[in-house]
Amino acid sequence: MNSQRIKTWAWVHRWSSLVCTVFMLLLCITGLPLIFHHEIGHLLGTEIEAPKMPAGTPRVSLDRVLEVAKAQHPDRIVQFVSQEEDDDAIWFVTLTPTPDPTDNFKQVAVDARTGQVLAHPKTDEGFMFVMLKLHVDLFAGLPGKLFLGFMGFLLLVAIVSGVVLYSPFMRKLDFGTVRRERRPRLKWLDLHNLLGIVTLTWAFTVGATGMINTWADLIVKYWQHDQLSALLKPYQGQPTVPVAERGSVQQSMDVALKSAPGMKLSFIAFPGTSFSSPHHNTFFLRGNEPFTSRLLQPVLVDAQTGAITASPRLPWYLTALLVSQPLHFGDYGGMPMQILWALLDIATIIVLGSGLYLWLKRGHTVPASAKVGEEAHGAPAPLAQPASTATAKVST
Amino acid sequence: MKHPHHGHFCRVWGWPIALGLLTCIGLVSALFSDGGLGDALAWVTLGMPVAVGIWFGWCRRHPRHP
Numbered sequence: 001m002n003s004q005r006i007k008t009w010a011w012v013h014r015w016s017s018l019v020c021t022v023f024m025l026l027l028c029i030t031g032l033p034l035i036f037h038h039e040i041g042h043l044l045g046t047e048i049e050a051p052k053m054p055a056g057t058p059r060v061s062l063d064r065v066l067e068v069a070k071a072q073h074p075d076r077i078v079q080f081v082s083q084e085e086d087d088d089a090i091w092f093v094t095l096t097p098t099p100d101p102t103d104n105f106k107q108v109a110v111d112a113r114t115g116q117v118l119a120h121p122k123t124d125e126g127f128m129f130v131m132l133k134l135h136v137d138l139f140a141g142l143p144g145k146l147f148l149g150f151m152g153f154l155l156l157v158a159i160v161s162g163v164v165l166y167s168p169f170m171r172k173l174d175f176g177t178v179r180r181e182r183r184p185r186l187k188w189l190d191l192h193n194l195l196g197i198v199t200l201t202w203a204f205t206v207g208a209t210g211m212i213n214t215w216a217d218l219i220v221k222y223w224q225h226d227q228l229s230a231l232l233k234p235y236q237g238q239p240t241v242p243v244a245e246r247g248s249v250q251q252s253m254d255v256a257l258k259s260a261p262g263m264k265l266s267f268i269a270f271p272g273t274s275f276s277s278p279h280h281n282t283f284f285l286r287g288n289e290p291f292t293s294r295l296l297q298p299v300l301v302d303a304q305t306g307a308i309t310a311s312p313r314l315p316w317y318l319t320a321l322l323v324s325q326p327l328h329f330g331d332y333g334g335m336p337m338q339i340l341w342a343l344l345d346i347a348t349i350i351v352l353g354s355g356l357y358l359w360l361k362r363g364h365t366v367p368a369s370a371k372v373g374e375e376a377h378g379a380p381a382p383l384a385q386p387a388s389t390a391t392a393k394v395s396t
Numbered sequence: 397m398k399h400p401h402h403g404h405f406c407r408v409w410g411w412p413i414a415l416g417l418l419t420c421i422g423l424v425s426a427l428f429s430d431g432g433l434g435d436a437l438a439w440v441t442l443g444m445p446v447a448v449g450i451w452f453g454w455c456r457r458h459p460r461h462p
Contacts, residue, residue, distance in 0.1 A: 175411040176452030197412045198445040201419035290430040333426035336439040343446045
């Protein structure tokens with residue numbers, strides 16, 4: 001690579017990383033507790049658990065569950081009902097003032113066997129809530145999400161340009177060399193290169209899937225426009241089905257589950273909400289195999305008649321969104337994977353921090369010998385000096 | 397690359413490519429597993445970059461190169 005190209009890549013690496021570093025540090029630090037949010041929830045006692053009952057204990061009708069939840073918040077409507085993947089004893093009912101997307105929601109956890117209210121999960125306060133909001137949208141809604149998505153894109157640019165620059169830096173060094181007995185800047189340069197290259201694939205994956213996740217709202221909106229609008233032609237001109245005219249949700253659910261043997265319910269979106277149409281209860285079902293359990297099959301059931309209107313295949317972009325979620329969260333391989341996720345996250349924090357340090361200390365500690373080597377190789381400094389003939393043993 | 401010398405390329409990129417492949421295997425294998433072999437494979441393969449980073453970054457006391 002000639003010196004002009006190295007200079008260009010160095011410029012790209014310097015500015016893409018400088019712009020996003022502060023936000024990436026924030027994301028890495030807030031992401032650390034989020035990796036363990038279930039465990040922290042247990043410790044803080046905010047995780048809701050249903051009392052143990054024998055398997056096969058009869059369940060109350062979902063319509064009754066909805067009545068119970070609505071009685072807690074008579075001024076609100078139900079947007080979603082969901083179940084945890086590994087525990088179908090609890091219904092989580094989400095209530096909002098209108099069917100529109102909002103941050104103003106209340107949840108009620110109802111025991112699926114007794115129909116009793118188990119808890120009012122606090123979804124808008126506490127340490128984990130602050131961590132989540134800082135991580136997802138900086139308390140700024142969709143613009144905040146898209147901004148963080150753009151910072152994620154700059155991170156990807158910084159990673160790619162960093163990989164391009166790895167070669168000129170490591171030309172004269174063995175893999176993993178850390179020159180710790182020289183000045184601190186050289187040690188941190190070597191650590192930056194080492195940790196950057198070993199975490200490369202993981203950081204790129206988590207960065208890219210994080211960026212995709214910031215588009216989730218837009219992707220779902222596009223899905224409605226792209227796929228649902230054709231299905232909803234027969235309903236054109238009709239208003240959102242009034243609550244009083246809706247049929248039994250329990251019966252609709254039975255019909256939906258019967259249409260897809262072997263699948264389990266993930267969540268239900270009610271008429272007029274962002275995951276449904278104005279005229280349907282939409283049942284999102286998941287498969288029962290490790291991979292298919294991460295994908296969702298929507299079943300649109302007419303809210304008045306209780307008959308299935310359609311069961312459209314999930315388009316590729318929603319499949320991509322769903323698959324990108326576990327790859328970002330690191331929650332799909334048990335506790336050892338969560339711990340590895342945390343360690344890789346910490347390594348990324350060190351890469352970001354050392355990169356910032358190398359930039360702040362730029363140009364002050366360049367050894368004369370390094371300059372000689374640099375001229376000999378025609379490789380100028382990006383954020384630091386590449387390995388020089390004078391400072392590293394030649395082994396080729 | 398200016399010096400497409402085989403030995404040179406392997407010396408610079410051998411480790412990074414190996415670790416990248418291991419990471420890919422780990423990230424994907426756990427997607428297709430629920431507490432089974434795929435998860436264990438992911439722990440080993442994703443553990444490699446972590447182990448390599450810790451070993452070269454902090455544990456190795458006597459680097460071969462000055």
